[in-house]
Amino acid sequence: MxxxxxxxxxxxxxxxxxxxxxxxxxxxxxxxxxxxxxxxxxxxxxxxxxxxxxxxxxxxxxxxxxxxxxxxxxxxxxxxxxxxxxxxxANGGLTKREVEFYNFVSSSDFQEICQNCGIDLxxxxxxxxxxxxxxxxxxxHDMNTDKFKSVIVKEGSSLEQTRTALKSVALVHAAGLLYIKQHGKGDSLKTLSSPFKTDFYDQFFLPNLDTLSTMYKGSPLSSTMQSLKPLTQVMYKVVEKRPFIDTVIHGDLWAGQLMYSEEESRAVIIDWQFSRTCNPVTDIVSMFFMSSNPSVLPRYEELLRDYWAVFTGTVKAGGASVDLTFENLLSSVEDCWILGFQFLAVSIHDFIGGGNITDERIFGAIDFLEKRGVFKKFIEEFSQ
Structure with a gap:
């Protein structure tokens, strides 16, 4: 028995x-x-x-x-x-989320969707x-035995590493959407679809904004970092104010949560403590700003096209339609650039302490956002 x-x-x-x-x-x-x-x-x-x-x-x-x-x-x-x-x-309810995620993706209903679509999750x-x-x-299962490896480069993930990561997470996003379309959220996604607590982020975010302000001493960006401090709780909710697609996301996607195959053409995603149902753009901007080399950022549209091709192709293979367009994806990313900054800023002390980031990478990412007017637009819109 x-x-x-x-x-x-x-x-x-x-x-x-x-x-x-x-x-x-x-x-x-x-x-x-x-x-x-x-x-x-x-x-x-x-x-x-x-x-x-x-x-x-x-x-x-x-x-x-x-x-x-x-x-x-x-x-x-x-x-x-x-x-x-x-x-x-405990403050973020993170352990329960990760357990529910792994039990969800192991369920017969979700596995059936993956099999029908030919998804190697x-x-x-x-x-x-x-x-x-x-x-x-x-x-x-220990992916090391399949010759998968962690690839954390302090100068930032390459264009191809970023592409592989986004194409991999697109499969999860697509399968999650198919599940919700077929079964709704129900008990299987009860915890992942519950409100995600963000208060605990401020213990990292606020001192890190002070660090960034010091790094930019003598520059207008120094005061910009201080101006963002009263707006952190609004920043966490930007993705909710800019609805797109609701599906299962990782919530903390960066190189440390990825294991690449030997030739780096495939990646598996680990550490799902921050998983929830939300806008998948969250994972995209997280990867861009927590991992990618700044030289990758100007080519974001090219990478988004690869992501979108995998996402829409998988949804269609599951017999469903995507009622939105690539232009809708681009618009959602534009709306959520500031969320990418949040992921970077919250992580800076841990990344610096672990030797996982260079000052040049921090400056390059923030310079990308500043040139696009992201900080000015966000402060003007929400400081009232």
Whole structure:
């Protein structure tokens, strides 16, 4: 008899992994009993996820009624041990969102949509995702074993890396739209479609605006950064004031959340704590300003055409229509440039501390926005 979901509870940390838990988890995943023959776990040296504790687990198991063994390479994610990070996750409701996302994309209804459209979803295969107030455990296929790699370049992602990222997230956006068209949001997307809390952002955004003001000392942009401080809560909501398409988004798309294939023509997207139903342009401007080299930004229309081709092609393959045009996409991006700045500004201290960004990249991104009059337009429209 296969295991019942009630038999499995999320774990506190790597040391809580045991053979019985693994066996129950695999039985749930397979829909029939599984037997674990051996397993090992290790913590990555010097590499802790910013919002998660990580463990890599190798397990050898057999399926009931079949000869031979299967070897699986898994990534376990747990709540961070740091109390401040735990509180950050709790304030934003982020752990529950990530668990719901992985359970959503693993559901039979969503998987059927992907199969019908021929989508190879750019998300690691989910073995288990569980959540309580005290614990979270997410178990995913380890993409490192498929020779996928993290590519974080402090000078910024290249044109082709950005193109690959946007084409990958377009598949998720399209599949999410198809699901909503067919099934509505309902219980499967209850948490992801609930209001997204943004108050917790200000603990990073406000001091980072001071940092930017100092970096631009002697320039009019110094006072511009100060003028933005009373408007942060409005900035978070810009995407809601500029409706476009409502679908499932990542919400924090940058190079650190991507793993590229060897030749970098494919990417899988990880770390879905900020996932929600929203305007997909959120992910586009996030990638542009949190990751891309400033030389990529002037070619944004070219990249948007590639994104739009994948998005509309997938929606049509699912038997639905897109009632909007590429020009509507362009207009939505223009309306949401300031949101791209928000993603960059909120992240600056972490990026600088992690060696993931150069001053030239910060200046290049802000110069792009300043030349387009984005700051002036936003301040004039919302300061009243």
């Amino acid at each position: 296969a295991a019942s979901p009630r038999e499995l509870q999320p774990l506190q940390a790597e040391q809580d992994i045991n053979e019985k838990w693994l066996q129950t988890m695999l039985s749930l995943k397979l829909g029939r009993p599984a037997r674990v023959h051996s397993w090992t776990s290790r913590t990555p040296r010097g590499r802790e996820g910013f919002l998660s504790e990580i463990a890599f687990v190798s397990v050898s198991y057999s399926k009931d009624g079949e000869e031979g063994t299967v070897d699986a390479s898994l990534v376990f994610k747990f709540l961070p041990q740091d109390p401040a990070l735990r509180q950050f996750l 750019p998300v690691p295969e989910t073995y288990y995702a569980g959540y309580t107030e005290e614990a979270i455990t997410i178990v995913l």
